[in-house]
Amino acid sequence: MQNRFGDSLSPAVKYWIFLTGIITVTFTVIFGSFIASYLNLSAEDQAVFDKLFDRLIPFPFIGSIILVAFICTMVSLLFRYYIIPVLSMAEQTRLITTANPDYRITAEGARELVMLADVINESADAFQELQSEVENKIRLSNLALKEERNRLAALMSELPYGVVVCNQDGRILLYSRLAQEMLQPADGNQEGGGAIGLGRSIFGVLERDPLVHALQVMNHAFTLDQAKPALGLMTKLCGTRFIRVNMAPVTGNEEDARFISGFVLSLEDITGEIEADNERDRLLQGMVDAVQNSLGKLHRGINAICNLPDSGDKACELHRMEISLVTNDLEEQLALARKLYSEHRRAYGNRENVLADTLMMLIAKNLEERFAVQSETHVNKTIWLKLDSYAIVQTITTLAGLLKAEYGISAITLQIDSSSGSLATLTIKWSDQAVPGQAIRDDWQTAPLFMDSDGTSDSPDTIVNAHGGDITIAQADEIFCNGISVTLPKALDEETAQLHSPVAPRPVSYEFDLFHQPGQDTLGKISLRKLTYVAFDTETTGLNPSEGDEIVQLGAVRIVNGRLLHNECFDQLVNPQRPVPKSSVAIHGIDPELLPSQPVITRVLPVFHAFAVDSVLVAHNAAFDMRFLQLKEQASGVSFDNPVLDTLLLSSVVHPNQEGHSLDAIAERFNITIVGRHTALGDALVTAEILLRLIPLLEAQGIHTLEEALRASIKSSYVKIKY
Numbered sequence: 001m002q003n004r005f006g007d008s009l010s011p012a013v014k015y016w017i018f019l020t021g022i023i024t025v026t027f028t029v030i031f032g033s034f035i036a037s038y039l040n041l042s043a044e045d046q047a048v049f050d051k052l053f054d055r056l057i058p059f060p061f062i063g064s065i066i067l068v069a070f071i072c073t074m075v076s077l078l079f080r081y082y083i084i085p086v087l088s089m090a091e092q093t094r095l096i097t098t099a100n101p102d103y104r105i106t107a108e109g110a111r112e113l114v115m116l117a118d119v120i121n122e123s124a125d126a127f128q129e130l131q132s133e134v135e136n137k138i139r140l141s142n143l144a145l146k147e148e149r150n151r152l153a154a155l156m157s158e159l160p161y162g163v164v165v166c167n168q169d170g171r172i173l174l175y176s177r178l179a180q181e182m183l184q185p186a187d188g189n190q191e192g193g194g195a196i197g198l199g200r201s202i203f204g205v206l207e208r209d210p211l212v213h214a215l216q217v218m219n220h221a222f223t224l225d226q227a228k229p230a231l232g233l234m235t236k237l238c239g240t241r242f243i244r245v246n247m248a249p250v251t252g253n254e255e256d257a258r259f260i261s262g263f264v265l266s267l268e269d270i271t272g273e274i275e276a277d278n279e280r281d282r283l284l285q286g287m288v289d290a291v292q293n294s295l296g297k298l299h300r301g302i303n304a305i306c307n308l309p310d311s312g313d314k315a316c317e318l319h320r321m322e323i324s325l326v327t328n329d330l331e332e333q334l335a336l337a338r339k340l341y342s343e344h345r346r347a348y349g350n351r352e353n354v355l356a357d358t359l360m361m362l363i364a365k366n367l368e369e370r371f372a373v374q375s376e377t378h379v380n381k382t383i384w385l386k387l388d389s390y391a392i393v394q395t396i397t398t399l400a401g402l403l404k405a406e407y408g409i410s411a412i413t414l415q416i417d418s419s420s421g422s423l424a425t426l427t428i429k430w431s432d433q434a435v436p437g438q439a440i441r442d443d444w445q446t447a448p449l450f451m452d453s454d455g456t457s458d459s460p461d462t463i464v465n466a467h468g469g470d471i472t473i474a475q476a477d478e479i480f481c482n483g484i485s486v487t488l489p490k491a492l493d494e495e496t497a498q499l500h501s502p503v504a505p506r507p508v509s510y511e512f513d514l515f516h517q518p519g520q521d522t523l524g525k526i527s528l529r530k531l532t533y534v535a536f537d538t539e540t541t542g543l544n545p546s547e548g549d550e551i552v553q554l555g556a557v558r559i560v561n562g563r564l565l566h567n568e569c570f571d572q573l574v575n576p577q578r579p580v581p582k583s584s585v586a587i588h589g590i591d592p593e594l595l596p597s598q599p600v601i602t603r604v605l606p607v608f609h610a611f612a613v614d615s616v617l618v619a620h621n622a623a624f625d626m627r628f629l630q631l632k633e634q635a636s637g638v639s640f641d642n643p644v645l646d647t648l649l650l651s652s653v654v655h656p657n658q659e660g661h662s663l664d665a666i667a668e669r670f671n672i673t674i675v676g677r678h679t680a681l682g683d684a685l686v687t688a689e690i691l692l693r694l695i696p697l698l699e700a701q702g703i704h705t706l707e708e709a710l711r712a713s714i715k716s717s718y719v720k721i722k723y
Helices: 011-039 043-056 058-098 111-158 177-182 208-223 273-308 314-343 356-371 388-406 437-445 460-466 512-518 520-525 582-586 599-610 624-631 647-654 663-670 682-700 706-714
Strands: 162-167 173-174 229-236 241-253 262-271 352-355 374-379 384-387 411-416 423-430 471-477 482-490 534-541 549-562 563-573 614-619 642-644
Touching: 011 682, 058 111, 058 682, 111 162, 111 173, 111 482, 162 177, 173 614, 177 262, 177 314, 177 520, 208 241, 208 262, 208 352, 229 582, 262 663, 352 356, 352 437, 356 374, 356 384, 356 388, 356 411, 384 388, 384 482, 388 423, 388 437, 388 460, 388 482, 437 460, 437 471, 437 482, 460 482, 471 614, 512 549, 520 706, 534 582, 534 682, 549 582, 549 682, 563 682, 624 642, 642 647, 642 706, 647 663, 647 706
Parallel strands: 374 411, 534 614, 614 642
Antiparallel strands: 162 173, 162 262, 229 241, 241 262, 352 384, 411 423, 423 482, 471 482, 534 549, 549 563
């Protein structure tokens, strides 16, 4: 609906416009009538009038002034006792219905408005009573749901695995305590908060590419109606700590059952298992070496005996043959043991059952997106492969990149055939140009592709060999080649089955509506209710950040999907590296003796930046706090480019006719109890609660998105405050 002219004007501006109009019209009408009458007189009458002008003119002028004064007085009384009180009552009524049902109107104005205020207060009492009854019924109805939730929480706490539930964008919706412990940073640093939290991205702690790749595999499996599209992954964390990660899809109900809306990760710490395997391999290797050394000594011993002067040739040869048979048999067994345990050392890679058609689709998609290489794919029959599809896709994609960059090849043909036994053959051909076979061997087959954190590198050769396959170059002649063949292990065919049990799962309230949260690249268009916020506050040595004052405490709390998460807080004292004035200590009460042992701001800000990533920052009088952060960005190596909302500005937008927009005044209007005033975390918590109360008031004024809230904030008179 289009705004009419004057809707955005304040009552004071309207008052002076109204008075100016009345004064102008009054004087114009009186003196206009006087002049018109004069012009209608004859010349003789005008001459007489000119003689009497000095006596006649004061009376209309004085009368006009008296009339204007009377009208202005009445207009002032009208604004004072009717217009302004009505606007104030409208704001207070909206406050009752949207943010604080306990609030009651205290009208100051005409008797009629006082009567109207009493009626509104009576209606508010009735509304509050009705609301209490409804809330009581809702509370009773939620008891069963809460019990279900507690059962789930208890079950998760007893699981030997960590559990993380994410939406399709990787935002964390639910996590267990064990998962949080497993995904802590390598140094155990928990300043300001854990490594994971509701609304944060799982890609901040786990590698993004394998997870996205696994989602692509599962999506393709769904389109083919394949059962059990769950994948096993493994991520190495913290240098020597291994986490085995299994992924399973989360789908909608009924008609949405074929679409993945999120995924569940189960985490298992297998560091001890791998260390035990390595220790076993080391001991076995030592045993094999010892046996082999003993066999060598045995050979040398029998040879020495046979070389003695008194030993008979026939008897010596007989002993030699018997010992040789035994030692040869032992050496064969040792060689087999070496091979088996060499394969065992590579057995904890990422292996999953992948349909050959899915693998071809993933390779083709990567070739097109990364190198604009067109591919023609052929699969002779439905073949299931048992492999690390991420590593294989990267291996083939790297080959295509080499062919495109060095030899200008823009199209290849991919084909998978079932070979004899347990292997399938992936054939890759190109026809644009012949490529030297030696270049394929040197520049691709043996070139490092991945490098682990311990410095071990994997080439296409080692990756394919680890799968029990090999690479064969298709030579066109003695020098050039026009393709390669890669053998890969097959798996048992998957059976097609129903993806869902006919029994519907019982509902669990864990913010799963966040599955449909829009991407963070369109924050401005997202509803205020759906954004992730970090409300924060600082305590400082003074009020002049540009003149050397420093932060002594930084506190913050997260808001996800309209919920204030009290268990996801950031609270950190900071060493300001300068004296703290007594006047500042009197306000925030922080003992200066506690500060020298605390981390400096350049250590604290990167942790806070990680805590607030992909969130909207919220502060009261935000220009003050943001200035302190911005001045330390360069030294800390971080940049706070988050959108910022200011509760002071938003309060002045929704309540332009209310007196006071300080944190205390707003909290009093919203009936918010302040605990820990003038502590960073205490004020951050109050700011967060104020924001949650402001959102419905903003929506009542047609402000629903972040973009609209920022545009409205700019128009506030308080936006002029700068530091």
